[in-house]
Amino acid sequence: MVLDNVNSPKDLKGFSLQQLETLAEEIRSVLIHKMSISGGHFGPNLGVVEASIALHYVFNSPIDKIIFDVSHQSYVHKILTGRKDAYMNDDEKWGVTGFTSPKESEHDFFSIGHTSTSISLACGLARARDLKGNKENIIAFIGDGSISGGLAFEGLNVGGEMNTNLIVVVNDNNMAIADPHGATTLHLAKLRETKGQARDNYFRSLGFDYYYVEEGNNIVPLIKAFSKVKDTSRPVVIHICTQKGRGYAFAEKYPEGWHYHAPFDIETGQNKGANTGENYGFTVRDFLLKKMEKDPSICVITPAVPMSCGFNAEIRQKLGKQFIDVGIAEEHAVTMAAGIAKNGGKPIVVSLSTFYQRAYDQILHDLCINKCAATLLVRNGSIWGDTDETHLGFFDIAMMSNIPNLVYLAPTNCEEYLAMLDWSIEQNDYPVAIRIPCNKLVHTDKPVEKDYSNVNKSVVTIEGEKVALFALGDFYQMGEKFTQAIKDEFGFLPTLVNPRYMTGVDKYLLERLKENHQLVITLEDGIVEGGYGQKITSYYGASEMKVLNYGLKKEFTDGAKAPQLLQRNGITYENISNDMKQLLFLKPVWVGDSVS
């Protein structure tokens, strides 16, 4: 294999065109094979095989610095920069992360998992280079889907004025995660139609020189274009047209389903894993579709993740104006929701915990100061969500529960979630966020509250004594188990509370607990600092009540899965019951028995 001889980008330099093309085919096969076993960002990586080879052929990484936006298309780069072994094996586990990582290689400059940051990072690298009087090339490689993020525009707006070497490769595969949205998409289409000649060029309007490469999956024109701009002293955009999923028929045909793909059978394209059964995505989809049919003022907004609520292409089409995919633009999604609510619509934003981080100010300034009754559905805010350091869902409670006027709800099961969602859609008084449980879908046969307007009212689900467990959201089932275990081990029944609201405490309940409780234990699926539990601790700060807060340490973990995280943070019955035992001088029932 040609690939056998590639251990660093330097090894490409002497290759013939024939060898480079063979290398591309080999890498494509390696990727398809590996991802059929391990899953991964399938479409983006197959599309950029030639562009990655051409970049490393022309430029001199790591002196020249290439920043891959969001890193979903960095696998080929990793293969070419000394990490091919991680892709050339049949292990289910990856030996590298799915994102660029300075810990792995000197060819990676940032750990990146959110989109639209590459141009601004490149502006910074370029400015530092200029301050030091160096001359290397700085290259940002960004997809058409990521161009819709406001930060990418800010980067272009500043970069276009910098009058220095700054090369932006726009990888246009005419897809975001799902179908592309926003006017830039239509604009890129126009540029493709006119082979880059269309009037009103977006990139030129922002001060960039502009080159168009029609055959972005052909190494020759790519090398030509990159060579032309190498060592330029100007900000320049190279618009390359590539095909997402290139070289694998199923992915070429259905790019949305193959943006990311779980392990699959290469022959049939079918998932290897079993159907995982009922889940919150599809349950909520059905619920929403029913409501939306009855009430045309309900409008679902998503920043490029429509499948977060199970809205496939057919459903999206059918919903018409009641659905809007704003592209990767979380800020706009939230602020537009404020506008919809103010003019009498019922907006529901669907996104992930980690991505709402990009809309902190929009939640605070646009939604909450104005008390616009929008609903934000928060997915993957959990140790059971994503595990990459750039996608952790551990911070949203600390981020959102301290914003005035917001009602942030933590449902503990399916029925409660749907009831909260229903209430939120119908009410007009509060901006509401709902943290979708992330442990597997749980049903209850007990009646659930329909009206959540009595804000901060928690529910005692087991009335006990001595110890009260406040088990938040998808940690509630853990609370149930611990309650029973405490009864079994120590012979008394503790109180179990479903807090329901993360944005405030139930003072009445907290006062009442003082009567026959000595200890409150809080359990939350997020960092302890700034979170829900500390609100309770602060309330009890001057009282005799002891409080123990359990949750995650404030840190960026990378790849750690839920069981590890629970263990590492002492969120286990063994640890918690031990803390409790010491604090309350408890003795296990059997010890008591043997002594008496």
Place this chain on the structure above:
Amino acid sequence: MVLDNVNSPKDLKGFSLQQLETLAEEIRSVLIHKMSISGGHFGPNLGVVEASIALHYVFNSPIDKIIFDVSHQSYVHKILTGRKDAYMNDDEKWGVTGFTSPKESEHDFFSIGHTSTSISLACGLARARDLKGNKENIIAFIGDGSISGGLAFEGLNVGGEMNTNLIVVVNDNNMAIADPHGATTLHLAKLRETKGQARDNYFRSLGFDYYYVEEGNNIVPLIKAFSKVKDTSRPVVIHICTQKGRGYAFAEKYPEGWHYHAPFDIETGQNKGANTGENYGFTVRDFLLKKMEKDPSICVITPAVPMSCGFNAEIRQKLGKQFIDVGIAEEHAVTMAAGIAKNGGKPIVVSLSTFYQRAYDQILHDLCINKCAATLLVRNGSIWGDTDETHLGFFDIAMMSNIPNLVYLAPTNCEEYLAMLDWSIEQNDYPVAIRIPCNKLVHTDKPVEKDYSNVNKSVVTIEGEKVALFALGDFYQMGEKFTQAIKDEFGFLPTLVNPRYMTGVDKYLLERLKENHQLVITLEDGIVEGGYGQKITSYYGASEMKVLNYGLKKEFTDGAKAPQLLQRNGITYENISNDMKQLLFLKPVWVGDSVS
């Protein structure tokens, strides 16, 4: 006066051109007179007198909905919509807020104080209108300075695809708060030069129809342009050229100084207030300039607020590449800083507490996951900062102190601030934020620590007993006063701690305090929930130590000044000593004396 007959926009409808022009002159006089007494956003409002009149002449507010971006130019709108009395008096106080406010008028739809939100809000209003089958016009009025914010782009990107009535008036006065920056600025200049004919039109590239109005301070062409697009079924941009500070010679000549202006003498343009003496802005400016001269790798970045560190036009010019104003683009400022740090530069970002809210994810994802050693200077994070509900500096501790890897410092005086800044610039291990004190500049003659790499190490400044006060940042002087008052009243000396770090607690110290203290009191200039004090409370949750957290309630206050806020939140010696007394069964010394 013509103005006497204007109590609602309806009253304009029958006016002749002559009357409208007279009205413009009258309003301009009213504004100059009122702002000479009360101060205000001078330049932006004088520039849009004619445009505001023309908008209300052509459109039918509040059925047609006009959204003023950032609201700095909404005074004329307020005068025309029933609030003229607030401007036609000699009171120093305003009878209205400086921002649009739905509490004041049905013609205001949102409370807005941050830039770049108007187009997204308008998209939302338009979508709700379309869902309901209504037909009103939706107008966003946005300045060239606000166009640089990523959210404004996201709004255009989505709006340009919406294919519905959405009118964006771009008010181009060729100024941001200071001189304008970013490629869009150069682009607007090109459009002005070519009377709107330049190739590569930014707005057209994003799917908007485009109209150019050269004389934006002339009512006739404005009315013509607005009438042309009224009831359009397309997204359209009307680019109007206006003059910031129009009609007042000093403001026309020096628009940066007259963006906002304190009360002044109309004849001379001089400030009425006295020079307020030494302040952190100028002290830090001198410090930075000295350091930057010695070290060319230091680069100061500001999102459109260069005067936050005292950098006037002359200094900016002199600093060359060591300074960059990125326009109103906080996200980019932080992410670019990450890039500069990664390539060996020493970036310092200067902005305000309320504006860092727009960069939460950039601080977390770009700066902190990557541990880039950038310095963020945080201004106005305080009850002594801005008082408008949209500009409160109460949330940054809760927002930033819970982000992993960040070191958030709270200096208590000038010397400590400069030492922290110096350390931060020179170190390579941490992203650092520093909260600039907001009580008046305080000096110390005691030596201050030079090395802050022993993260989370607090300092005991008064070694006492029974009660320990943790007085954070600019509440430290309050802590000093309370310490002395406690000694005077109760006869024992409490311990006083300067926490220094807001991102973690000093566990060693907290353990040691258990030996001879029963109560810890935390004082912080921000909301209690999610803040620094709750970290201490959580640490002590299971111990015998009592903790009382003092700070602000989680709420949006509007216009409340520091003394009111302290009173309302019980941050007074009277209240705190009373809580302490009850908790520790203390008796004042004189009572003790009289009993013995």
